[in-house]
Amino acid sequence: MIEVKCLTVGAFQVNTYLIKDAATGACAVIDTGESDDLVERLQALQPSPDVQMILLTHAHLDHAGALVALQKVFDVPTYLPRLEIPLFETLPEQGTWFGAPHMNRPCGRIDHLVDDGDVIQLGETTLQFISAPGHTPGQGCYYDESNIFVGDTIFAGSVGRTDLPMGDPILAQKSLAKLMKLSGKLQVHSGHGAVTTLAQELTSNPFLQFLR
Numbered sequence: 001m002i003e004v005k006c007l008t009v010g011a012f013q014v015n016t017y018l019i020k021d022a023a024t025g026a027c028a029v030i031d032t033g034e035s036d037d038l039v040e041r042l043q044a045l046q047p048s049p050d051v052q053m054i055l056l057t058h059a060h061l062d063h064a065g066a067l068v069a070l071q072k073v074f075d076v077p078t079y080l081p082r083l084e085i086p087l088f089e090t091l092p093e094q095g096t097w098f099g100a101p102h103m104n105r106p107c108g109r110i111d112h113l114v115d116d117g118d119v120i121q122l123g124e125t126t127l128q129f130i131s132a133p134g135h136t137p138g139q140g141c142y143y144d145e146s147n148i149f150v151g152d153t154i155f156a157g158s159v160g161r162t163d164l165p166m167g168d169p170i171l172a173q174k175s176l177a178k179l180m181k182l183s184g185k186l187q188v189h190s191g192h193g194a195v196t197t198l199a200q201e202l203t204s205n206p207f208l209q210f211l212r
Helices: 037-044 067-073 082-088 091-097 169-179 198-204 206-211
Strands: 002-009 014-021 026-030 050-055 078-081 112-114 119-122 125-131 140-143 147-151 187-190
Touching: 002 037, 002 187, 014 147, 014 187, 026 119, 037 067, 050 067, 050 119, 078 082, 082 112, 125 169, 169 206, 198 206
Parallel strands: 026 050, 050 078, 078 112, 147 187
Antiparallel strands: 002 014, 014 026, 119 125, 125 140, 140 147
């Protein structure tokens, strides 16, 4: 069982998640935002979190831009979907895509590349990785028996855009169909916006009409 704390950070108002294995206290940070907001907020938490890993859902600036800053404080393994490597390498120029070159960021260190079906152990919690490309080449999700952290794959009432460099709308639809085969009870923790469930989105999300 995990405890989930959402920290909305940075100019893009990204949902960063601090998840904690209830049995051991081991923590993971899922996505970093793009600014030092996250570092400051994590350092302010009491008790101090026992951060043991950093998990990236994908490599857009707003989700991975503060990786270097975070790694300076928490020198722990970082996990990235293998198919995200080409996008990750563009972090030093992604701010320019949005007309904000001052937001360009260094890449940071990646220790482990994850592939579809891989398992990551956090204390006594087993997280599974499911690849869900489309928003980006390697966008993926981490989930246990109750929660799924989906990055920008799907939101409450919407889905991730596919018009940015390396996006693919056809792959995105296939990935959404793949996610909807998981348990509908899973709590969906997105990169932006409110918590929902897979069942709720399958029922009401207008972008999933092709599955109904």
